[in-house]
Amino acid sequence: MTTVTTRTVAYPADGLTMFGHLALPAGTGRRPAVLLGPEGPGLNDVQRRRADALAELGYVALAFDLHGGRWFTDPQEMLERVNPLLADPDRMRGIGQAALEVLRAEPQTDPDRIAAIGYGTGGAIALELGRDGVDLRLIATVNALTTGRPGEAARMRCPVWAGVGSEDPIMPPAQRNAFTAEMRAAGVDWRLVVYGGAEHAFHHPPVDHAVPPGVGYHPRQAERAWRDIVGLLAECVPLAP
Template sequence: MIATREVTYDADGLTMVAHLARPDGEGPWPAVLIGHDGIGLDDYQRGRADDLAEHGYIALAMDYHAGRTYFGDPEAMLARVMPLMADPARMEAIGRAALDVLLAEPGADPDRLAALGYGAGGRIVLELASAGVPFKALAAIHPGFPAARADDWRGVDGAYLLCTGSEDPLCTPDQLLAFTAALQNAGIDWRVNVYGGAKHAFWAAPTNADGSLTGGTTHVLDTVPGVGHHAVHATRAWQAVLDLLDEAVGSADNPVP
């Protein structure tokens, strides 16, 4: 059994509407902060939090669009996201506000902290990590990358998983490897998964205008170029995230020393 609820909090001058999922009982549980991609907090990221709770983690799927999603309106999404991505201090503040909410939850273990981010949400959790938040594990799926400077990562601990699709024009394998070169030079424990044939946001199943699943591979609503669903790789990427967390953080029943 798990428990879920909506959590509101203030950040970036807005009222955010996050999704919290926790196992049954009193904890303590390892805690996972989840950052959604540029479209907004949707049922997929809520589902990631719920699945993590089933695996023994307390998880907060943060919000940085004040409850709004931008399905079918890529221009408005870019107008919101691009200024944010150009302002590391603003991203860090948004991430810290969500992290404070997660760690204030009874049962959240601050010594077993992890992060998961998609797209711009991946950039947010990377900014938190480079600023010193002690994540034991961090998974970023087709993230936006900060500047590849090893000095920004010296003294940072934790295990890192970075994933993208071979056909992603927004988070290319070359960009990913350039960033991991900085992690390597800083002595970070990192790994990379590149999924053959996958495009950007390969985990996002196409929906109809009413939000129902199309059952196909083509998005009905407008998206940015290079977006496409790949169901097999979506499953593989999620398993890679679970494997990382199990190895680096453990669970409530099987903690990593």
Template sequence: MDLEYFDGDQRCLGVLELPDPAKFPGPRPAVVAVHEAWGLGDQVRRRAKMLADLGYVALAADIFGDRYIPLDPPEAFKIIGDLAADAPKLRARVAAAVAALKAVPQCDGRIAAIGYCFGGRTVLELARSGNPDVRAVVSFHGALDTPAPAEKGKVMASVLVCHGAEDELVPHAHLNAFLDEMAAAEVDCQTIAYTGAKHAFTNPEAKGQLMSTIIFHERTDRRSWAAMQAFFADVGLG
């Protein structure tokens, strides 16, 4: 179902998926799922449904606002580039989704966030912001660089990064800098680098048609989803 919420004057239109109350009675932990550069489309909707099937209240967030879908890759890259360069704006936009999810009656107050590609960057910015409502974030093939690195003692969420070891869009220098950033800020962070995996390894529609490094990798998709579930159980979101 659609869930309308606002970031200031910006209307956002997410998609809410609820677990089967017969199978998962009572309030449940909740997860915000953040889309790739292409906007709130089939990939993140499918993930929200998968989360609901696991017993989570899931919101596929609308980061662009008004559920806007970019017309072409150049426009998509312009939108995400502008948001990536403005950490306060990006953090506020995803925080609005967290607040909207927290207000859903079926949510028990335990909230995590996951994201794909641009969404991975977004949930890492959410963690860096120190949002007190978020217990854990998971980035799947997300960008790791930031204009506003994490500060020691500020990050409350545990972090899991699922990274394609052969992702040419996220160079090893960014990975090394991210690991140094997390260590310096004393963040509870796990980072898994999957050999054989490039960018967008979770998306079956990614077949290298846009560029050779944007391609699905079934084994890593399966393993990273299992890693997410184990991570959630470990931090009290199982």
């Protein structure tokens, strides 16, 4: 395990001042990097710990912000912010590009070896970066089987991996089918893993407020999804060039 240094980075995006969480591994040489997108409620300690875990492995990691430092506990209030965002690919790309610029500007980042990993809304943003033709080595999403504007998936320049819970009512089989049809039509190197028995947000530990039906933590499948993502990083963005 390497020593990790962390700091908060402020940057403008979507008309807000965002506050990302940057985690750096020990050493001074350039490393592959990971742009980490949070769930719809926003950036909290769960995503910060994910970034720290990636830095412990040796990656530069930036967990980016969605809501100007805010984390929503009211699902309805969150949806009022997130739904218009998810309906606007250009806004999503702007949020992702702003965070990517911060990550690329970090001296330890190797700008030619960057992966984007996202959960929920953060995953949708990672996919939109791919559809915008951003040079990434890997896009990995959990609970983010969003489809894009016609034909734009052909711009994706890296492997795309998606994970989803079998019991997720927000990403049902019809949504899975639409996503895989888009990937197939675009000739993308894609994979979809369905985690049996898992609901939406199965990867996020329990929270201390009410959640809608169909949302729930599944620790076994959460651990499996994390291992799958780490394995993908080793395959597509190895620490040794």
